[in-house]
Amino acid sequence: MFEEKLKELEPVFYPGSIAVVGASANSRKAGTAWVWTLMSAGFPGPIYPVGFSGGRIGDLEVYPSLKHVPGDIDYVIVAIPRQSVLEFLDDCVTRQVKAVQFFTAGFSEMDAHRGRDVEEKMVEKARQGNMRIVGPNCIGVYCPERRIPFIMGTLGDSGSVGFVSQSGGIAGKLATVGLARHINFSKGVSFGNGIDLDASDFLQYLAADPKTRVIGAYLEGTRDGARLFRTMKEVARVKPLVVWKGGRTEAGAQAAASHTGSLASSAAIWSAALGQAGAIEVYNLEELADTLLLFQQLGQWQGVRAAIIGGLADGGGGMSVSAGDACMDSGLEVPPLSIDTRKELGALLGEVGSILHNPVDVSQAQFRGLETLFRSIELVANDTAIDVVLIQEDVDIVLPIYSQKGLEDINDFFIGLRNRQSKPIVVVLPPGSAEPERLQAEQRLLKASIPVFCSMDRAARAVSNLNRYSHRQRFT
Amino acid sequence: MIKSQKALTEVESKALLRRAGIPVVEAKLARSKKEAVSTSKEMGFPVVLKINSPDVIHKSDAGGVKLGLANGTQVGKAYSDIMSSIKKAYPDARVEGISVQRMAAPGVEVIVGMSKDPQFGPVIMFGLGGILVEVLKDVSFRIVPVSERDAGEMIREIKGYPILEGYRGQKPASIPALEKLIVKVSEFVEKNNQIGELDLNPVFAYPDTAVVVDARIILE
Incomplete structure (x- = not known):
């Protein structure tokens, strides 16, 4: 599906060469920053800085205009004042540029009528030159495989998560959250006002892209x-599509109008459209990242029967209660463990001070050693009444009881458990006072493909989101 | 932006719906008291009389509706009463006459509507009738085209769904009949782009069928 999009947008995601217009040898212009970013990321093709200053940026010559650039130009990043964009597009047509991305802002998002007018003329020129436009008012493309980061950004590993964002700020933030949480992106794009290529084009591209297995989107309008709705419907049929709609409230909608020039529809209608299209609606950046992370780690997997394990290493009582609430509020089931499992747990941990039903409180293991802890967790994971195991591990309590070595052993055990059986293990590491140790533990688990969340609420919601998609797929 | 709009009367609206295969309680226009009485007799009692005017939106509030009329005498008196009430409430309204229809047997009241969203175009709304839709905003939306599966989901999505299943000995509403009706309305508005707004309120749902009792279409 949408195979033609791969060819159509190849110059956007895999340009052979990039010109950056509005760069200068001796200033801190956005264009200059872009040139440095591309150089340090190791973009493999020619980079052509263009600006009035002449001179050099690093060892790259700055050309006075597109005309002077010596080689073919596939892709142009534009950071020049908006008054000159129409004239500039003529130069692009002359040089047979394939795609132009405008960082330049100040169009329909600023002045609905005059801005829209200029935008229409831009599109007209692009059509004449057989050229595509990304933006304006955007930070464009993120493609680790082609070594293209966002401006002043860092590239993570190439992966399977694709995303589109109307906002550059949110695209940039998602990319950095991805770096921190090992969400590895295939491609990302911020498309701003989307006057030519818009959300639908990029969603179609990602649906066809063989590197992308799950798609996230931030949309304002x-x-x-009608096209977006049809597109989402078709895209969600082939790949999980997770959408965060910004501007759900009056204040948000007002901001969206002056941010990307988007019209407002009511939140209820957007929710209806997303649900009907088979997309998963999420409500903030955290939930978007959580859900993408879980899809990346688990793929399209189904199972709502959750086992909750708390009391690592103590204080599991209240936590078990609230974790049970979090799971059921999100639509997961927390069924009782089988009688055999409960009996064996009772023998291992003792009945006093334990909760063995589900949630399970394994606090008592601290008096019987790590082996007991591991045996208990494995017993729960092996219970056939359970589809997924959510483990709350509080580093602030694990450290004084088991020491740093114990913390590492516990995480090694999780990694081993994940690798020797197929039931998903999800770990919750709540932030507290031992942040360095907690972050270290999180990194180790994430690298071993164990999804980690910082609260049970967020973990449960992500698991539930994954199930919503899989459930719908099964009954389509 | 000002769009030219034209509100169709109930009789006109129902005629269009009926041609599209959507079940309606047929309404005939009577231009005189005499005609109202003879039409009532043809249809069979009890009947309902409603003012038929593109300018009167809240018909009941203005005294423009009379229910459960059991014979010709009652119909004649209702005709006069409606005309004088409307003259008071809407002195400038264009009155084309009064619509006559059989009084529908009581069923579960639901509403089906369509409005145009600035971004997604025609959107179908579904909800329970009366106070539940007005006060609790217990409605669901779907973008046109609405499939049978979408219709099923939008019906089950409202909080008042248990009422449709037959609450406390009330007769249940046929979900398949409502699904079909919603899908037909979706097809109808998809084919007729000039419809700007549509309001089927109420629709009566019965254990085996559903029928549009009042309807209003606005062209753009």
């Missing part, structure tokens, strides 16, 4: 809702 659309100029062609």
Whole structure:
């Protein structure tokens, strides 16, 4: 599906060469920053800085205009004042540029009528030159495989998560959250006002892209809702599509209008459209990242029967209660463990001070050693009444009881358990006072493909989101 | 932006719906008291009389509706009463006459509507009728085209769904009949782009069928 999009957008995600217009040898212009970013990321093709200053940026010559650039130009990043964009597009047509990305802002998002007018003329020129436009008012493309980061950003490993964002700020933030949480992106794009290529084009591309297995989106509005709706429907049929709609409230909608020039529809209608299209609606950046992380780690997996394990290493009582609430509020089931499992747990941990039903409180293991802890967790994971195991591990309590070595042993055990059986293990590491140790533990688990969340609520919601998609797929 | 709009009367609206295969309680226009009485007799009692005017939106509030009329005498008196009430409430309204229809047997009251969203175009709304939709905003939406599966989901999505299943000995509403009706309305508005707004309120749902009791279409 949408195979033609791969070819159509190849110059956007895999340009052979990039010109950066609005760069200068001796200033801190956005264009200059872009040139440095591309150089340090190791973009493999020619980079052509263009600006009035002449001179050099690093060892790259700055050309006075596109005309002077010596080689073919596939892709142009534009950071020049908006007054000159139309004239500039003529130069691009002359040089047979394939795609132009405008960082330049100040169009329909600023002045609905005059801005829209200029945008229409931009699109007209692009059509004449057989050229595509990304933006304006955007930070464009993120493609680890082609070594293209966002401006002043860092590249993570190439992975399977694709994303589209109307906002550059949110695209950039998602990329950095991805770096921190090992969410590895295939491609990302911020498309701003989307006057030519818009959300629908990029969603279609990602649906066809063989590197992308799950798609996230941040949207504020659309100029062609009917097309977006049809596109989302078709995309969600082939890949999980997770959408965060910004501007759900009046204040948010007002901001969206002056941010990307988006019209407002009511939140209820957007929710209806997303649900009907088979997309998973999420409500903030955290939930978007959580859900993408879980899809990346688990793929399309189904199972709502959760076992909750708390009391690592103590204080599991209240936590078990609230974790049970969090799971059931999110639509997961927390069924009783089988009688055999409970009996064996009772023998291992003792009945006093334990909760053996589900949630399970394994606090008592601290008096019987790590082996007992591991045996208990494995017993729960092996219970056939359970689809997924959510483990709350509080580093602030693990450290004084088991020491740093114990913390590492516990995480090694999780990694081993994940690798020797197929039931998903999800770990919750709540932030507290031992942040360095907690972050270290999180990194180790994430690298071993164990999804980690910082609260049970967020873990449960992500598991539930994954199930919503898989459930719908099964009954389509 | 000002769009030219034209509100169709109940009789006109129902005629269009009926042609699209959507079950309606047929309404006939009577231009005189005499005609109202003879039409009532043809249809069979009890009947309902409603003012038929594109300018009167809240018909009941203005005294423009009379229910459960059991014979010709009652129909004649209702005709006069409606005309004088409307003259008071809407002195400038264009009155084309009064619509006559059989009084529908009581069923579960639901509403089906369509409005145009600035981004997604035609959107179908579903909800329970009366106070539940007005006060609790217990409605669901779907973008046109609405499939049968979408219709099923939008019906089950409302909080008042148990009422449709037959609450406390009330007769249940046929979910398949409502699904079909919603899908037909979706097809109808998809084919007729000039419809700007549509309001089927109420629709009566019965254990085996559903029928549009009042309807209003606005063209753009």
